[in-house]
Amino acid sequence: MDLVVRLVYMLIFPGFLFLVFYGMACDWVDRKLYARFQNRVGPPWFQPLADFIKLLSKEEIIPEAANQNMFRVLPVVALAAALTSFLYIPVWDLTAFYSFPADLVVVFYLLTIPTLAFFLAGWNSTSLFAALGSLRTLIQLFAYEVPLLIVLMGPALLAGTWTISEISAFFVQNPSLLGVNVIGLVVALVAIQGKLERRPFDIADAETEVVGGTFTEFSGRLLAIIHLVVNIEMVVLASLISAIFLGGSFGLGPIWGFILYLFKTLFIVTLLTLLKTLVARLRLEQMMKFCWKYLAPAALFQLLINIVVKAFLV
Amino acid sequence: MLGLKTFGFKILPEVFRNIIKPPATIKYPAEKTETPAGFRGRIIFEADKCIGCKMCLRDCPAGAIHIEPTGVAKQFKCVFLLDRCLFCAQCVDSCPRKALTGTPQYELACFERDQFEDVQE
Amino acid sequence: MAPIKIPFGPQHPALKEPESFNLVLEGEQIIDTEVKLGYNHRGIEKACESRNITQCIYLIERICGICSHSHSTAFTKAVEEIAAIEAPPRAQYIRTIVAELERIHSHLLWLGVAAHEVGFDTLFMYAWRDREVVMDLLALITGNRINYGMNTVGGVRRDIDSGQAKQVLESIRILVERTNYYLNVAINESIFKARLSGVGKLPQETALRLGAVGPTARASGIARDIRKDDPYAAYDQVGFKVVTDEQADIFGRTMVRVYELLESYRMIRELTEGLPEGPIAVKAPRKIPAGESVSRYEAPRGENIHYVRTNGTEIPERVKVRAPTLANLASIREMAKGGFLADFPIIIAAIDPCFSCADRMIRISGDRRGELWNWEQLRDYSIKWYQQRGVDLSHMG
Numbered sequence: 001m002d003l004v005v006r007l008v009y010m011l012i013f014p015g016f017l018f019l020v021f022y023g024m025a026c027d028w029v030d031r032k033l034y035a036r037f038q039n040r041v042g043p044p045w046f047q048p049l050a051d052f053i054k055l056l057s058k059e060e061i062i063p064e065a066a067n068q069n070m071f072r073v074l075p076v077v078a079l080a081a082a083l084t085s086f087l088y089i090p091v092w093d094l095t096a097f098y099s100f101p102a103d104l105v106v107v108f109y110l111l112t113i114p115t116l117a118f119f120l121a122g123w124n125s126t127s128l129f130a131a132l133g134s135l136r137t138l139i140q141l142f143a144y145e146v147p148l149l150i151v152l153m154g155p156a157l158l159a160g161t162w163t164i165s166e167i168s169a170f171f172v173q174n175p176s177l178l179g180v181n182v183i184g185l186v187v188a189l190v191a192i193q194g195k196l197e198r199r200p201f202d203i204a205d206a207e208t209e210v211v212g213g214t215f216t217e218f219s220g221r222l223l224a225i226i227h228l229v230v231n232i233e234m235v236v237l238a239s240l241i242s243a244i245f246l247g248g249s250f251g252l253g254p255i256w257g258f259i260l261y262l263f264k265t266l267f268i269v270t271l272l273t274l275l276k277t278l279v280a281r282l283r284l285e286q287m288m289k290f291c292w293k294y295l296a297p298a299a300l301f302q303l304l305i306n307i308v309v310k311a312f313l314v
Numbered sequence: 315m316l317g318l319k320t321f322g323f324k325i326l327p328e329v330f331r332n333i334i335k336p337p338a339t340i341k342y343p344a345e346k347t348e349t350p351a352g353f354r355g356r357i358i359f360e361a362d363k364c365i366g367c368k369m370c371l372r373d374c375p376a377g378a379i380h381i382e383p384t385g386v387a388k389q390f391k392c393v394f395l396l397d398r399c400l401f402c403a404q405c406v407d408s409c410p411r412k413a414l415t416g417t418p419q420y421e422l423a424c425f426e427r428d429q430f431e432d433v434q435e
Numbered sequence: 436m437a438p439i440k441i442p443f444g445p446q447h448p449a450l451k452e453p454e455s456f457n458l459v460l461e462g463e464q465i466i467d468t469e470v471k472l473g474y475n476h477r478g479i480e481k482a483c484e485s486r487n488i489t490q491c492i493y494l495i496e497r498i499c500g501i502c503s504h505s506h507s508t509a510f511t512k513a514v515e516e517i518a519a520i521e522a523p524p525r526a527q528y529i530r531t532i533v534a535e536l537e538r539i540h541s542h543l544l545w546l547g548v549a550a551h552e553v554g555f556d557t558l559f560m561y562a563w564r565d566r567e568v569v570m571d572l573l574a575l576i577t578g579n580r581i582n583y584g585m586n587t588v589g590g591v592r593r594d595i596d597s598g599q600a601k602q603v604l605e606s607i608r609i610l611v612e613r614t615n616y617y618l619n620v621a622i623n624e625s626i627f628k629a630r631l632s633g634v635g636k637l638p639q640e641t642a643l644r645l646g647a648v649g650p651t652a653r654a655s656g657i658a659r660d661i662r663k664d665d666p667y668a669a670y671d672q673v674g675f676k677v678v679t680d681e682q683a684d685i686f687g688r689t690m691v692r693v694y695e696l697l698e699s700y701r702m703i704r705e706l707t708e709g710l711p712e713g714p715i716a717v718k719a720p721r722k723i724p725a726g727e728s729v730s731r732y733e734a735p736r737g738e739n740i741h742y743v744r745t746n747g748t749e750i751p752e753r754v755k756v757r758a759p760t761l762a763n764l765a766s767i768r769e770m771a772k773g774g775f776l777a778d779f780p781i782i783i784a785a786i787d788p789c790f791s792c793a794d795r796m797i798r799i800s801g802d803r804r805g806e807l808w809n810w811e812q813l814r815d816y817s818i819k820w821y822q823q824r825g826v827d828l829s830h831m832g
Contacts, residue, residue: 041337200554284777323623352575400497416578
């Protein structure tokens with residue numbers, strides 16, 4: 001019986017199937033809002049699904065000089081890592097299905113795996129544009145990863161635990177402390193744009209510069225998986241932010257908790273889309289400067305606030 | 315160099331205004347824009363005015379117009395090759411008897427090549 | 436890291452037409468650029484030699500989709516000079532109005548393209564949405580959104596009536612408001628500005644040496660504008676100032692174009708309100724007397740030169756076109772040097788290139804492999820080439 005529950009949890013809800021469809025839904029919300037902000041119509045609701053099915057039916061071309069097995073396996077590795085990381089994040093409840101001490105660190109590193117897999121995939125493609133794109137992916141990683149980790153440490157410090165579920169539970173007990181982390185939330189949202197390689201940090205796959213970037217050589221099923229990974233990453237990161245900075249489901253019980261979860265994640269997606277609408281793409285060196293000059297100090301400042309609050313108030 | 319003081323200030327109000335505004339896109343063919351009266355589209359041939367001088371033929375930059383005899387004396391028919399026509403309406407200007415007139419009809423696309431032959435008598 | 440060479444084109448998402456730029460990169464930095472022309476040669480000059488003048492106008496108009504009125508005006512101007520006829524004042528005014536409307540639509544298009552090249556798609560969408568206003572205006576006046584077909588030897592083909600004039604003034608009011616908004620966006624949006632300023636520097640001396648024209652030259656502080664230097668149409672009767680900028684970078688070029696838009700609005704207002712009465716065309720002979728002429732025209736992208744030689748028949752003997760892009764291409768190499776790969780798309784876009792207008796047959800002197808073929812030899816070669824592949828085209832004229 002336990003095994004069945006576990007399998008349902010991993011494969012259907014809130015595991016694989018839910019993530020796939022919710023990822024697509026978030027993708028649609030993102031695209032539709034982006035279009036409406038720009039005074040366009042935007043795609044119909046089934047567009048991400050249609051794109052996915054179309055890509056599945058397309059021919060798959062693998063460069064001859066590339067390592068064939070690596071080329072096929074890397075998108076799947078990225079997918080597996082993104083899916084696994086979601087299991088430690090609470091969805092409708094205050095505790096995640098799999099939860100153990102310090103799982104925040106594990107989730108954080110699981111989320112780095114897709115980026116590294118994409119770097120390897122691009123590098124393995126043996127194409128000039130893919131190589132340039134994957135180099136950019138890796139350089140970007142050094143810019144946004146540090147601020148993101150620092151701001152995730154803030155709430156953890158306040159709650160005195162590295163476990164996502166416990167951080168969430170802590171803020172439900174002390175909702176007034178959520179206000180302390182406003183700077184952290186902003187920094188996290190900006191850093192996530194970098195992690196998802198969205199504007200202003202879509203440097204690695206800037207089409208006017210490096211064509212398809214990291215994924216230049218990918219087509220068909222493999223490209224479909226990559227798009228899926230990016231969508232799922234967006235859901236995972238939105239859920240993570242919601243659990244850590246916004247108190248997750250607030251312990252309202254499965255139904256209301258789940259509705260609150262949807263509301264919060266969609267709100268975060270909306271904010272991300274708004275940010276994407278307002279900016280132009282940065283250059284790599286400008287992004288470095290921005291992340292280290294503004295984002296990292298802001299994150300450290302947040303950490304300082306949290307230490308002070310922790311010392312005197314909690 | 316990367317001052318963030320004025321970031322988003324100018325574009326944000328416009329973005330919010332657009333949420334309320336309907337999209338600028340016109341959903342053709344469900345809805346159509348009004349074409350101005352002088353829009354250059356399909357050209358109409360009036361057979362009773364044509365004298366068969368073929369001035370239109372000489373000036374057509376694309377070779378899209380043909381004036382052919384009908385068999386009846388002093389009666390001509392006109393063949394427009396719509397796939398070649400570039401809708402400059404020079405033939406309308408060149409015709410000494412005003413046998414050709416422009417219309418704003420622009421939806422002339424079709425699936426078969428031979429349907430592009432617009433024969434007017 | 437050793438320098439690598441990446442092919443930027445002939446097929447690349449940042450290029451709207453095929454042209455080859457080979458970039459030598461050291462990391463992200465551009466050391467050198469090789470510009471290779473000739474991917475889009477259409478043989479329009481040669482085709483003109485088998486058409487009469489009236490037909491040529493429409494062919495010449497189709498050299499460029501954006502600045503079509505520039506080409507047809509420059510061509511008719513040259514023919515009118517040979518035939519010693521002059522278009523009546525009303526025709527000159529209408530030509531100028533359409534020319535300025537075309538400049539507006541070209542510059543708004545450019546603004547959108549530039550925004551897209553630096554990844555600012557929101558501005559791209561807004562600029563192109565508002566460009567529809569001027570496109571509708573052009574459709575109203577000329578009957579076409581592009582390739583207006585307004586010019587004919589001796590004048591223009593369509594008049595502007597009072598209702599249209601009223602619509603022009605109304606639309607210009609909207610456009611002025613929108614352009615002021617874009618000016619604000621370009622000056623104040625810090626990320627957009629950071630991507631443009633200091634990029635693609637072209638100092639004044641370099642611009643002069645490489646013969647840059649149009650907004651590219653004007654942004655380097657060179658007040659070079661054919662509308663002022665060698666006035667044609669009604670430009671000598673309308674007040675405007677030549678916009679220049681001292682920044683010599685892409686932000687400067689953006690500023691020049693946006694301020695030129697504002698100048699154009701002012702000019703159109705003045706021209707529409709002061710439209711003289713009279714005929715819109717004079718009768719021109721079909722056979723143009725023998726002679727030759729060079730005409731210059733300030734297209735939205737810069738100076739446009741047409742050379743026409745006639746021999747007393749309906750058909751021109753030689754037509755030569757120098758599109759502004761050809762003059763500006765040389766400066767790309769200079770502008771890209773030392774810049775980043777990320778800046779290259781916007782550096783190309785900043786000259787507002789139109790590669791198919793620029794592509795010409797060039798005879799490279801001093802090349803050992805060079806061989807010059809005439810029309811007949813070329814035709815024989817192509818017939819043989821197809822025959823080897825089982826297609827017989829020898830019957831075609």
